[in-house]
Amino acid sequence: MNRESYPNERDVPKQSLGTKRYSPLGQLILARLREFYREPEAIFWVYGFPILMVVALGIAFRNKPAEQIIVDVQRDAAEETKVQFVCNALQKDETFKVQVNDSAQCRLRLRTGKTALVVVPPSSSEGDYEYIFDPTREEGRLAQSKVDDALQRAAGRTDPLPIRMQTVQDPGGRYIDFLVPGLLGMSLMGGGMWGVGFVIVDMRIRKMLKRFLATPMRKSDFLLGILFSRLLFMVPEIFVLLAFAWLAFGVVIQGSLPALVVLILLGALTFAGIGLLVASRAKTLEAVSGLMNLVMLPMWVLSGIFFSSERFPEAMQPFIRALPLTPLNDALRAVMLEGTSLPQLWPQMAILAGWAVGSFVLALRWFRWN
Amino acid sequence: MSAAIRCIDLFKRYEGRPPVEAVRGLDLTVESGECFGLLGPNGAGKTTTIEIIEGLSEPTAGEVEVLGMRWGREDAAIKERIGISLQETRLSEKLQVDETLTLFRSFYQRGLDPDEVIRRVSLEEKATTRVGKLSGGQRQRLAVACALVGDPDLLLLDEPTTGLDPQSRRQLWDLIRDLRAQGRTVLLTTHYMDEAERLCDRVAVVDHGKVIAQGTPRQLITELGGEHVVEFTLEDEEGIPSPELTDLPAVRSVRKDAEHFCLSVAEPHIALPALLERLRQTGHRLAGLTTRHASLEDVFVTLTGRHLRDGETQP
Numbered sequence: 168m169n170r171e172s173y174p175n176e177r178d179v180p181k182q183s184l185g186t187k188r189y190s191p192l193g194q195l196i197l198a199r200l201r202e203f204y205r206e207p208e209a210i211f212w213v214y215g216f217p218i219l220m221v222v223a224l225g226i227a228f229r230n231k232p233a234e235q236i237i238v239d240v241q242r243d244a245a246e247e248t249k250v251q252f253v254c255n256a257l258q259k260d261e262t263f264k265v266q267v268n269d270s271a272q273c274r275l276r277l278r279t280g281k282t283a284l285v286v287v288p289p290s291s292s293e294g295d296y297e298y299i300f301d302p303t304r305e306e307g308r309l310a311q312s313k314v315d316d317a318l319q320r321a322a323g324r325t326d327p328l329p330i331r332m333q334t335v336q337d338p339g340g341r342y343i344d345f346l347v348p349g350l351l352g353m354s355l356m357g358g359g360m361w362g363v364g365f366v367i368v369d370m371r372i373r374k375m376l377k378r379f380l381a382t383p384m385r386k387s388d389f390l391l392g393i394l395f396s397r398l399l400f401m402v403p404e405i406f407v408l409l410a411f412a413w414l415a416f417g418v419v420i421q422g423s424l425p426a427l428v429v430l431i432l433l434g435a436l437t438f439a440g441i442g443l444l445v446a447s448r449a450k451t452l453e454a455v456s457g458l459m460n461l462v463m464l465p466m467w468v469l470s471g472i473f474f475s476s477e478r479f480p481e482a483m484q485p486f487i488r489a490l491p492l493t494p495l496n497d498a499l500r501a502v503m504l505e506g507t508s509l510p511q512l513w514p515q516m517a518i519l520a521g522w523a524v525g526s527f528v529l530a531l532r533w534f535r536w537n
Numbered sequence: 538m539s540a541a542i543r544c545i546d547l548f549k550r551y552e553g554r555p556p557v558e559a560v561r562g563l564d565l566t567v568e569s570g571e572c573f574g575l576l577g578p579n580g581a582g583k584t585t586t587i588e589i590i591e592g593l594s595e596p597t598a599g600e601v602e603v604l605g606m607r608w609g610r611e612d613a614a615i616k617e618r619i620g621i622s623l624q625e626t627r628l629s630e631k632l633q634v635d636e637t638l639t640l641f642r643s644f645y646q647r648g649l650d651p652d653e654v655i656r657r658v659s660l661e662e663k664a665t666t667r668v669g670k671l672s673g674g675q676r677q678r679l680a681v682a683c684a685l686v687g688d689p690d691l692l693l694l695d696e697p698t699t700g701l702d703p704q705s706r707r708q709l710w711d712l713i714r715d716l717r718a719q720g721r722t723v724l725l726t727t728h729y730m731d732e733a734e735r736l737c738d739r740v741a742v743v744d745h746g747k748v749i750a751q752g753t754p755r756q757l758i759t760e761l762g763g764e765h766v767v768e769f770t771l772e773d774e775e776g777i778p779s780p781e782l783t784d785l786p787a788v789r790s791v792r793k794d795a796e797h798f799c800l801s802v803a804e805p806h807i808a809l810p811a812l813l814e815r816l817r818q819t820g821h822r823l824a825g826l827t828t829r830h831a832s833l834e835d836v837f838v839t840l841t842g843r844h845l846r847d848g849e850t851q852p
Binding site for chain 1: 567591592593594613616617619621623625626627628629631632635639640641642643644645646669685
């Protein structure tokens with residue numbers, strides 16, 4: 168067929184022949200990378216958010232120099248010398264911070280958690296000392312026992328057993344050390360779900376999936392492109408998180424780096440698969456957001472990001488351990504904190520691999536292009 | 538010359554409550570090398586038909602042949618040789634024009650160089666602009682460029698000019714004429730009659746999922762009975778039922794909408810004096826009178842009794 172007015176194929180300008188080779192997979196990955204790095208909000212959510220979490224939680228749960236216990240002394244009808252005795256006894260110890268207030272104020276401060284314990288000295292020389300506290304609050308019980316010790320000793324009690332204290336603070340045992348692998352798992356989950364699920368539904372809404380379907384593009388190229396670009400975004404994300412935790416809090420990796428990389432890859436693949444599954448049919452961003460939160464919420468709470476999943480009742484444990492984020496967090500912690508080697512982590516890795524394979528298979532079966 | 542597209546007795550039914558029969562027994566043949574227009578109001582079944590031809594939707598019944606091939610057997614081969622633009626595709630706003638085209642180019646075994654395509658759709662100055670910054674007309678030209686980048690034999694454009702300003706529409710018309718001049722077959726849908734008249738070698742008028750008329754724009758207008766239209770309004774309309782006017786010489790048909798009487802007329806120089814004489818006899822006074830060439834709009838109204846615009850309000 169003659170195109171334009173070139174009588175012979177030879178005379179067609181070279182450029183219009185289009186002999187240049189293009190890699191569809193490479194172009195799809197490149198397009199995703201460009202879309203991502205040109206979206207400032209996305210950069211914040213992916214890179215800034217985990218750092219903010221580390222900073223905020225690192226500050227909130229930093230190892231405080233022996234926490235102060237706030238104690239109120241109720242004046243009202245109390246004998247002035249008894250009030251003085253209590254104040255003097257407690258002020259010797261820097262652990263306590265003492266305030267003298269009337270009963271109404273004491274009750275109010277106790278109810279609002281501003282004080283841990285109210286001491287009511289007796290109104291006559293023979294009366295009892297009274298402690299008012301909330302036994303369901305840990306600091307209340309602690310204050311009661313500490314204050315009682317201090318007052319009894321000040322009144323002349325001697326302890327029959329000689330005691331010597333030794334405290335330890337090894338790196339690896341702090342809350343921040345527990346937290347960083349959890350945040351790593353959380354960002355692998357969030358990144359996989361949003362980075363795959365949200366992107367695909369957005370493209371479906373924009374009819375891009377349909378438009379691509381009308382080209383000879385291979386579907387496998389498209390899905391691999393999404394997957395590989397997700398793995399690429401993850402590299403700086405994880406590097407930033409680990410480097411920041413190391414520089415700011417001295418969090419170190421006890422185990423081997425390759426083992427950690429393998430776990431991270433496995434985790435990223437698993438959550439990319441779940442993201443794909445969630446996005447396979449959703450037609451609106453609201454629907455996919457809802458589904459993703461429905462999937463992620465139980466894991467945020469149960470899978471041991473901020474506190475150990477073992478705090479939940481025994482009956483729930485089989486369910487919790489079957490969720491994909493739990494074995495991922497457990498394995499990341501084992502490698503980072505205890506230096507466990509990969510072969511010992513096979514049960515966790517098997518659960519993750521099961522989720523990855525299962526979700527990819529179902530997602531590819533259910534996926535709707537238009 | 539072989540047919541580029543052949544649809545035989547196409548049916549498409551969307552299940553739902555109530556089920557919708559978008560296409561009901563549509564026959565269509567598009568010859569190789571022509572620019573063919575599917576005309577009709579919104580909801581007539583144009584988009585469903587074009588998506589079936591594009592392989593994006595499966596017909597409930599009927600046969601489709603594209604470039605001599607069938608969907609379901611030679612999908613990859615068909616996709617290599619067609620280029621499409623959907624009614625509403627939002628290309629990634631963060632990508633540049635050249636990046637978008639390189640992406641689409643990469644899907645095809647052979648095709649045009651992205652720079653060459655940019656030149657053909659006159660977007661050279663916007664080559665490194667992000668899609669989000671383009672105007673509506675530029676976006677539509679980019680959509681056509683994406684259809685063109687695989688160097689297709691057949692282009693399927695769904696409402697390429699809807700929502701564009703007159704100047705952008707004209708630019709797209711030029712572009713589509715060029716494509717046709719290069720020997721490509723173009724099938725486009727539109728509900729602008731003037732567009733179909735200017736652009737298309739042949740048109741098919743689609744209504745309620747069927748082709749109700751087919752031919753060159755000129756043929757359709759001639760079949761209407763007259764190439765001219767005389768429109769007039771009266772100061773007082775009483776006592777002049779429109780059928781009475783059909784007996785006037787050279788008048789082929791008469792219709793009346795809200796205030797106008799419209800006469801399809803073969804020879805206005807014969808019909809007009811007769812009309813004026815009749816009005817004088819019945820004692821009516823003219824409030825306005827115009828004559829013009831008949832258009833596809835007139836064809837459509839005559840065929841369906843509705844204006845194209847009416848269709849838009851009742852999907």
